[in-house]
Amino acid sequence: MQQLLDTAEKIRTMEIRGAGRIAEAASAALRDYVLDLKVTNIKDFNKKVDEAANILIQTRPTAVSLPNAVQITKRHTSEDVAGAREDILHNADVFLKQAGEALERMGKIGAKRIHDGDVIMTHCNSHAALSVISTAFKQGKDISVIATESRPRRQGFITIRELNDYGIPTTLIVDSAVRYCMKEVDTVIVGADAITVNGALVNKVGTSQLAHAAHEARKNVLSVAETFKFSPNTILGDMIDIEERAADEVIDQEILAELPNVKVKNPAFDITPAEYIDMIITEVGAFPPQMAYTIIKEHLGWELSHMG
Structure with a gap:
């Protein structure tokens, strides 16, 4: 959680700035948080992910790239923690790859x-x-x-x-x-x-x-x-x-x-x-x-x- 809190603070204080860079940082932070999240119950997992997502979203209220990136990253339909974790990690990797390619296009x-x-x-x-x-x-x-x-x-x-x-x-x-x-x-x-x-x-x-x-x-x-x-x-x-x-x-x-x-x-x-x-x-x-x-x-x- 500390790494995610550090990223949130950097976004809030504009150490990380720019709508695209904010979105990428938030997606990566949520991915890393989920990777280390040690819960076995899917309800607890979803609650923790939602809490982490809200921390990131509340840092900058105007740039919609931030909540959009977080929502895209955390979206899953799995009924178990392993599947949900895999979905979120995949979402983040795809989002970050596409964000990088978007600049060139x-x-x-x-x-x-x-x-x-x-x-x-x-x-x-x-x-x-x-x-x-x-x-x-x-x-x-x-x-x-x-x-x-x-x-x-x-x-x-x-x-x-x-x-x-x-x-x-x-x-x-x-x-x-x-x-x-x-x-x-x-x-x-x-x-x-x-x-x-x-x-x-x-x-x-x-x-x-x-x-x-x-x-x-x-x-x-x-x-x-x-x-x-x-x-x-x-x-x-x-x-x-x-x-x-x-x-x-x-x-x-x-x-x-x-x-x-x-x-x-x-x-x-x-x-x-x-x-x-x-x-x-x-x-x-x-x-x-x-x-x-x-x-x-x-x-x-x-x-x-x-x-x-």
């Missing part, structure tokens, strides 16, 4: 949308988005990138380092310069923490204003997302919780203590309407956001009639 699919000479703007740090950008660059396309700082955690600093290591010409901008710099951009490419049934995009805070500026300037906006980032629960009308993070990510507590009339609001994500998104790139193809329900139904296998 999304890169190849998304790179077709990038043209020689394009300037690409990206936000935060998304392995999915970077897969598309780096694949296009490896194909010999002459591209450059404008990357935002992505405050307050400045995940953009991770992005520019990775782009630099690829050899891709990159410009770092402050978040508030997005609209000013949009005139130089051909395509906006971002990742996703969740996609709702109506095709709305939940991603790092600031994504919606970037997409709005792109829409205003008639620039294409692509979101790159594995199918496990689509949210089945939104079919039933559930809202995705927007995580509020600690004030000390924004301002030192000592300074805030001197300002009794000031409070800090620090949402980690925002919601971009589907009409601002031109295409969602997944490992199974490129789709308009209006096809989100089809993705949920056919690739997650969770239909409205099967949800309670």
Whole structure:
């Protein structure tokens, strides 16, 4: 259990960050926990697995990749512990293999949308988005990138380092310069923490204003997302919780203590309407956001009639 708790803490504190990486870490943690779980009764086994799953799921409320990965991993129909354990270990191995392959497939699919000479703007740090950008660059396309700082955690600093290591010409901008710099951009490419049934995009805070500026300037906006980032629960009308993070990510507590009339609001994500998104790139193809329900139904296998 300690190893699983350690992984949960790393997810909660953003030592492990990014929706895809969170999903993979959670699946692997649950697999390792089940491997060492020493119970003989199937009811006790299921109870322990559910408890472990809930610990992982509660670490980050917004990224649906996390509960989706956990649900996919823990799913089994066995009536005995040995069979259940084998099913879960198999589920995890398949999920992790497919997650790794998804990045490569999304890169190849998304790179077709990038043209020689394009300037690409990206936000935060998304392995999915970077897969598309780096694949296009490896194909010999002459591209450059404008990357935002992505405050307050400045995940953009991770992005520019990775782009630099690829050899891709990159410009770092402050978040508030997005609209000013949009005139130089051909395509906006971002990742996703969740996609709702109506095709709305939940991603790092600031994504919606970037997409709005792109829409205003008639620039294409692509979101790159594995199918496990689509949210089945939104079919039933559930809202995705927007995580509020600690004030000390924004301002030192000592300074805030001197300002009794000031409070800090620090949402980690925002919601971009589907009409601002031109295409969602997944490992199974490129789709308009209006096809989100089809993705949920056919690739997650969770239909409205099967949800309670």
